Structure formats: C-alpha cells, structure tokens
Amino acid sequence: MAAVAEDAVLAERVDAYFAPLASHADLSGTLVVMRGEQPVLVRHYGHADWPARRAHSLATRYSAASVTKSVVAATLVQLERAGTVSLDQPVGHWLEPLADRPGMSLRAVLHHSAGLPRDLPDDFRTGEADVATWLAAHPRRLQAPGKERYSNVGYALLAEVVARASGRPFAEVARDRVLRPAGMSDSQVALETADHFADGALPYTAGPEPEGVMTPVPAPLEIGSSGLVATAPDLARWARTLADGAYPELFVDEDPLGSIDTGQDDNGDYVSVQGTLPGYSANAIAWRDSDLSVAFAGNLFDYPVLRMGKTLRGLLGPTPPAPPPARPQAVPLADAHRARAGRYAHPDFGTIAIAEVPGRGGMTLTMPRQPAYWSFHLTPIADGGLHWRAFGVVFRAGDAGGLLASPAEGGEATPVPAATAAPAP
Structure with a gap:
C-alpha cells in the first residue's frame, strides 16, 4: 500500500x-x-x-x-x-x-x-x-x-x-x-x-x-x-x-x-x-x-x-x-408526512409509490413496476420531509405539492418536474 x-x-x-x-x-x-x-x-x-x-x-x-x-x-x-x-x-x-x-x-x-x-x-x-x-x-x-x-x-x-x-x-x-x-x-x-x-x-x-x-x-x-x-x-x-x-x-x-x-x-x-x-x-x-x-x-x-x-x-x-454528512434527524410521524402518500414519477427510479404501512414501521416506498423486495422504509424528518435512507435521498414538499429529491451525499435539491411530480392516479 x-x-x-x-x-x-x-x-x-x-x-x-x-x-x-x-x-x-x-x-x-x-x-x-x-x-x-x-x-x-x-x-x-x-x-x-x-x-x-x-x-x-x-x-x-x-x-x-x-x-x-x-x-x-x-x-x-x-x-x-x-x-x-x-x-x-x-x-x-x-x-x-x-x-x-x-x-x-x-x-x-x-x-x-x-x-x-x-x-x-x-x-x-x-x-x-x-x-x-x-x-x-x-x-x-x-x-x-x-x-x-x-x-x-x-x-x-x-x-x-x-x-x-x-x-x-x-x-x-x-x-x-x-x-x-x-x-x-x-x-x-x-x-x-x-x-x-x-x-x-x-x-x-x-x-x-x-x-x-x-x-x-x-x-x-x-x-x-x-x-x-x-x-x-x-x-x-x-x-x-x-x-x-x-x-x-x-x-x-x-x-x-x-x-x-x-x-x-x-x-x-x-x-x-x-x-x-x-x-x-x-x-x-x-x-x-x-x-x-x-x-x-x-x-x-x-x-x-x-x-x-x-x-x-x-x-x-x-x-x-x-x-x-450526518443524516437528517428523525421526528415523530405526523399528518404532514402522511400527506406525501401517493404515486410519483421519480427522475431516477421511475414510478414510485409512497404509503403508510404501520406493520412496516410507518411510511414505505415501493416500486410498482419492480419485484416486491423493492420495498423501503422512509424516515420522517422535519417540515414534513421523508428520508429514503437506503438510497440516501431526501424528499421534501414542493411548491406544487410534489417532491424534491436531494442526495444525502450533498448537492442542490433537484425538483421532480411538475408534470410528473404530482401524485398520479
């Protein structure tokens, strides 16, 4: 060495x-x-x-x-x-x-x-x-x-x-x-x-x-x-x-x-x-x-x-x-976090679904187009945000009710395009 x-x-x-x-x-x-x-x-x-x-x-x-x-x-x-x-x-x-x-x-x-x-x-x-x-x-x-x-x-x-x-x-x-x-x-x-x-x-x-x-x-x-x-x-x-x-x-x-x-x-x-x-x-x-x-x-x-x-x-x-960097501090699950539930088009991961699953510890992210094991816990953080620890991504509420994705490794937050960020039916 x-x-x-x-x-x-x-x-x-x-x-x-x-x-x-x-x-x-x-x-x-x-x-x-x-x-x-x-x-x-x-x-x-x-x-x-x-x-x-x-x-x-x-x-x-x-x-x-x-x-x-x-x-x-x-x-x-x-x-x-x-x-x-x-x-x-x-x-x-x-x-x-x-x-x-x-x-x-x-x-x-x-x-x-x-x-x-x-x-x-x-x-x-x-x-x-x-x-x-x-x-x-x-x-x-x-x-x-x-x-x-x-x-x-x-x-x-x-x-x-x-x-x-x-x-x-x-x-x-x-x-x-x-x-x-x-x-x-x-x-x-x-x-x-x-x-x-x-x-x-x-x-x-x-x-x-x-x-x-x-x-x-x-x-x-x-x-x-x-x-x-x-x-x-x-x-x-x-x-x-x-x-x-x-x-x-x-x-x-x-x-x-x-x-x-x-x-x-x-x-x-x-x-x-x-x-x-x-x-x-x-x-x-x-x-x-x-x-x-x-x-x-x-x-x-x-x-x-x-x-x-x-x-x-x-x-x-x-x-x-x-x-x-230190990961975001966890906070108790609140209605602001539950409001993030829905289906979204993520720019890197495609279709994602966020839902409250009490048996899995709270808010869970899945990928409907992927196998069942693509299932991840989302940690509730301040201001209604959700931390996707498994991939080091932070979701925060956007101006249009969508999500912002910010890598945990640092860098500027990148908004999901408004046309695809809003919860899909």
Missing part, C-alpha cells in the same frame, strides 16, 4: 469514516484489509444479529450476491480447460429446451448480451424448477442477442450448464474447482442465504427508530447469479486470486467476464467484485502489483454500501474521502 505509509494511518482513516455511520445504524458488517494472507486491519460494525446483539467476527458468513457471477465464470473456464465445454458453444448444446437458439453462446451469456431477461419471476425457485425450460416456455421474454442487457437469469442458466456438462450440482463443482483452490474454505454456494447457516449474519435494511434497522422483504434466490455465502477474508482471497492472474481467460475482452470490474488508481491496477441482495452486500478489491486486498461484507442495506467500492479505494489511497 504505497500511498499510505503506516497501517496506523489507515486505521485512523477507517475509524473516522465508518464509526459515525455505525453509531447511527447506517453500517453493519465486517471490514478486513489483508497483505497476502495476513489481516492487517479488521473492523466490525453493528451486529450479526441485531435483536440478540450477536457480534460479527472473521468467521461470520454473508450472502455475497452477484460476486457469485465471477465464480460461475471461473467454473466454466475450469471446465473449458478440461475440454468439457467451450465458451463459444451455444447454451442449447447442453440444455435441450434452448436448442433452437444457436446465437445464445455461453460467452454471450457471460457478457450479458444473449438477449435474456433481467430476473426470473418472484415465485420461481432455482433448484426446484428448470430455468432453460421456463425460458423456452416464455419466448417473448427473449430478445435477439447482441445488445448488452444485464441478466441474472443468464447466470442462473449457466449454473445449469455447469451441472449438465459435469454431471454434478453446480455448487459442488464450484467448490472443488474454484473455491477450495482459492483458499476459500469458509465459503460455499447454496440455495439459502447466509442466515440459514452457522455463523451466518441475519439480513437487515434501513428501518424505523429507535432500532434503525428492520428485516427486508426477501428476494428470490437465483443460483448462479447469487448463492455464494462467504466470510470477509474469503472475499478478499477471491479478489486476490483474480488479481494474481489465476483466470486470464476472464480478462481477454474489454469487459471482463463474470461481472468483474477492473480499473486503475493510486495503488495501481485493481480487480474488484461486488454484489447486493436485500439485507446483504459484498465488496472485495485486490491490486495486481501488490499483495494488498480489502473486503467489506455487510448485513445492512443502507446508502453507504452503494459507494462502498469507491470508499474502500479512497481510504487506501493518498487522499481519503470526506466523511459522509
């Missing part, structure tokens, strides 16, 4: 940035900075189980969400090296229901350019139903290959390819060919989230006072697009494995396979992976020309996790990020 001379300096930076967030229930999870296999900085925030006040540890496991995609890609590379598959084969070579889709290659699916939909329906359960059969039965969900279109469905499909080509469950193949060789002995791919396992952290999202957290609406688990359950050190080991060049085949094209990110900062070229699920987040970064890696694994979906990768790189760089 050339840009930071002493680990003590890094510890001061980390504490100055994260401790205030944790003190207001805006952060929960484990942070680990490693040099090779040696942790040089470890911090735990919040609780693995909030009601029980169970502490996090380096053995605590978290759902790593889309980090699973990089494991899928590496597993396919291992099978290609063994001569079992070719990334240029059509998916239909292995999955008969899609045999009439010759343009849908494994590589195109890895690149999110196979014309597949983003998500499976809420009632679909991978492991209980067949993704390829479902796609064949819903051809209108498919588009022509070529255009990049992010698809969780695609990686669930690739997990089925791995199982068919190897004759073994995807989780077993990934464990033996990818996770264990990477030293990830405390990690596995599973049909359940981390809270179903020993040492698993329970999931939370931003919630009402005084606790400040609540249980999220769960998302359907799509094995392949998600399913990895890992510790923070294991996530750092996975980023290190990728940065050390164990899978050069993933980096041949301009965009790496497996939803992996690459870039350059003051510490050099880096490789990073990240993922989020309702109640969980995972970020891991490793630099190619050093033995430095960092990972944060969390069990609280709140606005700090949206910038976690950038935050971690900033803390390990020459100029640390400015501490985040």
Whole structure:
C-alpha cells in the first residue's frame, strides 16, 4: 500500500469514516484489509444479529450476491480447460429446451448480451424448477442477442450448464474447482442465504427508530447469479486470486467476464467484485502489483454500501474521502408526512409509490413496476420531509405539492418536474 505509509494511518482513516455511520445504524458488517494472507486491519460494525446483539467476527458468513457471477465464470473456464465445454458453444448444446437458439453462446451469456431477461419471476425457485425450460416456455421474454442487457437469469442458466456438462450440482463443482483452490474454505454456494447457516449474519435494511434497522422483504434466490455465502477474508482471497492472474481467460475482452470490474488508481491496477441482495452486500478489491486486498461484507442495506467500492479505494489511497454528512434527524410521524402518500414519477427510479404501512414501521416506498423486495422504509424528518435512507435521498414538499429529491451525499435539491411530480392516479 504505497500511498499510505503506516497501517496506523489507515486505521485512523477507517475509524473516522465508518464509526459515525455505525453509531447511527447506517453500517453493519465486517471490514478486513489483508497483505497476502495476513489481516492487517479488521473492523466490525453493528451486529450479526441485531435483536440478540450477536457480534460479527472473521468467521461470520454473508450472502455475497452477484460476486457469485465471477465464480460461475471461473467454473466454466475450469471446465473449458478440461475440454468439457467451450465458451463459444451455444447454451442449447447442453440444455435441450434452448436448442433452437444457436446465437445464445455461453460467452454471450457471460457478457450479458444473449438477449435474456433481467430476473426470473418472484415465485420461481432455482433448484426446484428448470430455468432453460421456463425460458423456452416464455419466448417473448427473449430478445435477439447482441445488445448488452444485464441478466441474472443468464447466470442462473449457466449454473445449469455447469451441472449438465459435469454431471454434478453446480455448487459442488464450484467448490472443488474454484473455491477450495482459492483458499476459500469458509465459503460455499447454496440455495439459502447466509442466515440459514452457522455463523451466518441475519439480513437487515434501513428501518424505523429507535432500532434503525428492520428485516427486508426477501428476494428470490437465483443460483448462479447469487448463492455464494462467504466470510470477509474469503472475499478478499477471491479478489486476490483474480488479481494474481489465476483466470486470464476472464480478462481477454474489454469487459471482463463474470461481472468483474477492473480499473486503475493510486495503488495501481485493481480487480474488484461486488454484489447486493436485500439485507446483504459484498465488496472485495485486490491490486495486481501488490499483495494488498480489502473486503467489506455487510448485513445492512443502507446508502453507504452503494459507494462502498469507491470508499474502500479512497481510504487506501493518498487522499481519503470526506466523511459522509450526518443524516437528517428523525421526528415523530405526523399528518404532514402522511400527506406525501401517493404515486410519483421519480427522475431516477421511475414510478414510485409512497404509503403508510404501520406493520412496516410507518411510511414505505415501493416500486410498482419492480419485484416486491423493492420495498423501503422512509424516515420522517422535519417540515414534513421523508428520508429514503437506503438510497440516501431526501424528499421534501414542493411548491406544487410534489417532491424534491436531494442526495444525502450533498448537492442542490433537484425538483421532480411538475408534470410528473404530482401524485398520479
């Protein structure tokens, strides 16, 4: 870590940035900075189980969400090296229901350019139903290959390819060919989230006072697009494995396979992976020309996790990020807050609906055009405003009875256009 001379300096930076967030229930999870296999900085925030006040540890496991995609890609590379598959084969070579889709290659699916939909329906359960059969039965969900279109469905499909080509469950193949060789002995791919396992952290999202957290609406688990359950050190080991060049085949094209990110900062070229699920987040970064890696694994979906990768790189760089501003003070729910109920056209999120849901702690924001797990608590603040903590956005009453959206990271408030801000029928 050339840009930071002493680990003590890094510890001061980390504490100055994260401790205030944790003190207001805006952060929960484990942070680990490693040099090779040696942790040089470890911090735990919040609780693995909030009601029980169970502490996090380096053995605590978290759902790593889309980090699973990089494991899928590496597993396919291992099978290609063994001569079992070719990334240029059509998916239909292995999955008969899609045999009439010759343009849908494994590589195109890895690149999110196979014309597949983003998500499976809420009632679909991978492991209980067949993704390829479902796609064949819903051809209108498919588009022509070529255009990049992010698809969780695609990686669930690739997990089925791995199982068919190897004759073994995807989780077993990934464990033996990818996770264990990477030293990830405390990690596995599973049909359940981390809270179903020993040492698993329970999931939370931003919630009402005084606790400040609540249980999220769960998302359907799509094995392949998600399913990895890992510790923070294991996530750092996975980023290190990728940065050390164990899978050069993933980096041949301009965009790496497996939803992996690459870039350059003051510490050099880096490789990073990240993922989020309702109640969980995972970020891991490793630099190619050093033995430095960092990972944060969390069990609280709140606005700090949206910038976690950038935050971690900033803390390990020459100029640390400015501490985040304090979030607005919560006040008791009043009629002025209830008056904000209605449907709105938000400039960034599309159609949103605000309603009082007492069983969820008061005012709740949902997205009618999105799955049910897009459900968030809104904290009542002064002057009838509502704070959408999960995305760091403040809604305030506008002159025309609409809403103003103001990012919690700072900046001027941007009015929602009057034509779309008024509550819609």
